[in-house]
Structure formats: C-alpha cells, structure tokens
Amino acid sequence: MVPQLIEKYIFLVQTFVEAGDRGLSWPQIQRRWEGRYGEAYARRSFLNHRAAIEQVFGIVITCDRSTNLYYIDRSESAVDKRAAVEYLINTFTVNSLLTLGKERLSGRVSVEDIPSGQTWLTAVMQAMLDSAVLRITYKKYMSEDSEVRTIRPYAVKEFEKRWYIVAYSEDAGALRTYAMDRILALERSGGSFRMPAGFDVETLFESSYGIYLPEDEVPVLVRLRTTLREAAYLQDLPLHPSQTLVEKADDHCVFVLRVIPNPGFIMELCSRGDRLEVLEPASLRESVKEALNKAIQLYEN
Numbered sequence: 001m002v003p004q005l006i007e008k009y010i011f012l013v014q015t016f017v018e019a020g021d022r023g024l025s026w027p028q029i030q031r032r033w034e035g036r037y038g039e040a041y042a043r044r045s046f047l048n049h050r051a052a053i054e055q056v057f058g059i060v061i062t063c064d065r066s067t068n069l070y071y072i073d074r075s076e077s078a079v080d081k082r083a084a085v086e087y088l089i090n091t092f093t094v095n096s097l098l099t100l101g102k103e104r105l106s107g108r109v110s111v112e113d114i115p116s117g118q119t120w121l122t123a124v125m126q127a128m129l130d131s132a133v134l135r136i137t138y139k140k141y142m143s144e145d146s147e148v149r150t151i152r153p154y155a156v157k158e159f160e161k162r163w164y165i166v167a168y169s170e171d172a173g174a175l176r177t178y179a180m181d182r183i184l185a186l187e188r189s190g191g192s193f194r195m196p197a198g199f200d201v202e203t204l205f206e207s208s209y210g211i212y213l214p215e216d217e218v219p220v221l222v223r224l225r226t227t228l229r230e231a232a233y234l235q236d237l238p239l240h241p242s243q244t245l246v247e248k249a250d251d252h253c254v255f256v257l258r259v260i261p262n263p264g265f266i267m268e269l270c271s272r273g274d275r276l277e278v279l280e281p282a283s284l285r286e287s288v289k290e291a292l293n294k295a296i297q298l299y300e301n
Contacts, residue, residue, distance in 0.1 A: 005122075005126065006122045006125060006126070008037075008049065009049060009052060009053050009056065009057070011036060012049055012050075012053060012061075013053060013057065013059060013072075015029070015032055016061060016070070016071060016072045017072065019071065020071075021071060022069070022071070023064065023067070023069030023070055023071035024069060024070050024071070025068060025069055025070075026043070026046075026068070026070070029041070029046065029070065033046075052129055055129055056125060056128065056129050059072060060072065060073040061073070120163070120180045120183055120186055121156065121163055121180065123186060124153050124156060124165055124180070124186075125156060127153050127188065128153050128154070128155070128156070130192075131192050131193055131194065131195065132153075132188050132189075132191075132192055132193075133150060133151070133152055133170070133188065133189045133190070133191035133192060133193055134150070134151050134152075134153055134167075134186060134187070134188060134189065135148060135149070135150050135151075135186070135187050135188070135189045136148070136149050136151060136178065136183050136185065136186050137183065137184040137185040137186075138178060138182055138183055138184070139182050139184055140182065141179075141182065146184055149169060149171055149176075149178070150169070150170040150171060150189055150191075151165065151167035151168065151169055151170065151176070151178070152167055152168040152170065152193040153165050153166075153167045154166050154167055154168060154175075154195065154196075154199060154201070155199075155201035155204075157177070157201060157205070157211060159210050159211050160210070162179055162180070162181060163179075163180040163181075164177045164178060164179055164180065164211045165177065165178045165180065166201055166204070166213075168193070175204075175213055176213070177211045177212075177213060179211075206241065207219040207258070207259060207260050208259070208260050208262060209239075209240060209259055209260065209261075209262055209264050209265035209268070210262070210264035210265070210268075211264070212260070212262040212263070212264055214260055217260040217262070218260070219258045219259050219260050220258065220259070220260070220261060220281050220284070221256060221257075221258055221280070221281070222256065222257050222258070222259060222261065222278070222280070222281070222284060223254065223255075223256050223278075223279040223280045224254065224255045224256075224257075224269075224276055224277065224278060224279065225252050225253070225254050225276070225277045225279055226252065226253050226254075226255065226272075226275060226276045226277075227251075227252060227253075227275045227276075228251065228252065228253060229275070230272060230275035230276055231245070231248075231252075231253035231255070234255060238257075239255075239257060239259075239265075239268065240257045240258075240259045242257045242258045242259060243255055243256075243257040244256055244257065254279070261281075261283075261284045261287070266284070266287050266288055266291060267291075269284075269288050270288055270291050270292055270295070
C-alpha cells in the first residue's frame with residue numbers, strides 16, 4: 001500500500017512538472033490519472049494527495065482561481081530550491097519506470113542496486129508523513145548484536161548509494177543517523193511526534209560531509225590543489241556545496257571549501273589519490289598523509 005501511494009505522489013509531481021507554467025485543469029488531471037491507473041479520480045483524493053506532496057516533498061501545487069488551473073508554484077517549491085528533493089523524486093520516478101517497463105526493457109537497462117531504499121524507504125517516508133514514531137531493530141557495522149531503538153523519523157538522506165534516516169532517538173535523547181541497510185526490522189510503535197520548528201535537513205548538514213552529524217566541531221577553510229582532469233570532475237560533482245574554484249593554471253586548479261573535516265571527508269580525499277593535494281589546513285593535510293601512509297604500508301609489508 002505504501003509504495004503504491006508514494007508512486008502516485010510521484011506521478012502527480014511529474015505530471016505537473018511536464019505541464020509547466022501553463023498548468024492543468026481539473027478535467028485534464030482526471031483524464032491523466034484515469035489514463036495511468038484506469039480508475040476514476042475523486043477531487044477529495046486529489047486534495048489529500050496535494051496536501052501530502054507538500055508535506056513530504058515540500059512541493060506546492062497551487063490553484064490559480066482566475067483560471068482554475070493547477071500548477072507547481074516554483075517560487076515556493078522544492079523543485080527549484082532543493083536539488084536533494086529533485087534527486088529523491090527522480091529516484092522514485094526511475095524506479096517506477098523500470099518496474100513498469102521491466103519486460104520491455106529486459107537486458108537493456110543496467111542500474112546499481114540500493115537494497116535499503118527498496119526495503120524501507122517508502123515505509124519510513126509514510127511514517128514521516130503521519131508523524132509516526134518507529135521502532136527499529138538495528139545492527140551496527142562494528143557489532144554482531146542488534147539493538148531495538150525507538151526513533152522519530154525527521155528526514156531521509158541518501159549518500160554514496162545508501163539511504164539513511166535522520167531521527168531523534170528516544171533512547172539516546174539526541175539526533176542520530178541510521179543506515180537503512182542495517183535495519184533488520186521496522187514497525188510503528190503506536191506513538192506520534194511533532195516536528196521541531198524550523199527543522200531542515202539541508203541546514204543540519206550544511207557544514208558537514210556525508211551523514212556525519214555535526215557535534216561541537218567548527219567548519220574550517222580547506223584548500224585543495226587538483227589536476228585539471230580531476231578539477232573537471234569536481235566541477236560537475238562538487239565535494240561540498242561551499243566548494244569554489246579560486247585558481248586555474250596550465251597544469252592545476254585550486255578549490256576552497258568550508259567544511260568539518262570528519263572521517264568520511266578524509267576518506268573521500270584519500271580516494272582521489274595523486275589527483276588531489278590538501279594544501280591547508282595543516283592538520284587535515286597531516287591526517288590525509290597519515291591515512292595514505294597506512295595504506296602504502298599494507299603493500300610494502
């Protein structure tokens with residue numbers, strides 16, 4: 001039930017995105033719905049879906065009372081403001097298209113599997129929509145034992161082919177992130193919660209890298225020198241939203257960004273090998289050097 005409901009939200013969003021600024025009349029919406037699902041579409045159902053889309057995705061479907069046309073309000077909508085929401089919508093849309101066209105596209109489409117999203121993502125998002133407290137059985141990466149945790153799901157975040165829940169842990173009394181592929185079981189506890197005023201997952205992680213929650217750390221100015229080829233990749237896929245190109249020479253480029261240098265960030269810098277050099281701060285440069293030296297020792301020994 002939940003996956004089908006989310007898929008319907010995505011269908012409506014895509015329908016309005018394709019319609020653009022010209023919008024759609026209520027009869028046009030009904031015809032497109034009936035053409036897709038083969039069933040009548042009640043206005044009450046549409047109003048419920050419209051409210052849910054705004055709550056889940058932050059996308060506002062507005063009605064122009066002078067023309068009675070519905071359209072996505074791009075001045076307020078997450079479609080233009082938040083690339084992360086666009087990615088989430090595209091992920092659902094692509095998965096839906098692949099499912100619908102599985103037989104016709106067999107042997108012609110190759111995608112990387114993200115099991116955690118298929119297993120828990122829609123259930124978690126529905127719980128977010130309903131402000132429902134969840135009880136999860138969770139197994140940490142460095143432990144053989146599982147633990148039961150009661151959480152308030154505030155947001156979902158995708159990073160490096162994994163989906164995470166950003167939640168308030170009632171057991172720890174603090175925010176935590178949970179990798180969905182480490183969840184063994186999930187159910188509703190029967191309780192509900194109220195979202196903290198002004199909570200925004202993008203703002204929460206704006207100074208961090210990946211899924212590391214910022215604690216008391218302070219972001220620092222990071223200066224990186226890269227090869228020209230690596231610079232092209234970084235310009236297409238920045239390491240961090242604060243990344244800025246400040247120098248372009250014949251044989252290298254220099255980027256600066258402001259970020260908390262957590263372990264995930266250090267690992268990412270190391271993965272760039274000889275294509276990237278940390279110029280400053282000195283402490284981060286030393287951390288990357290130490291990590292690379294440890295990797296070299298594995299092969300020298």
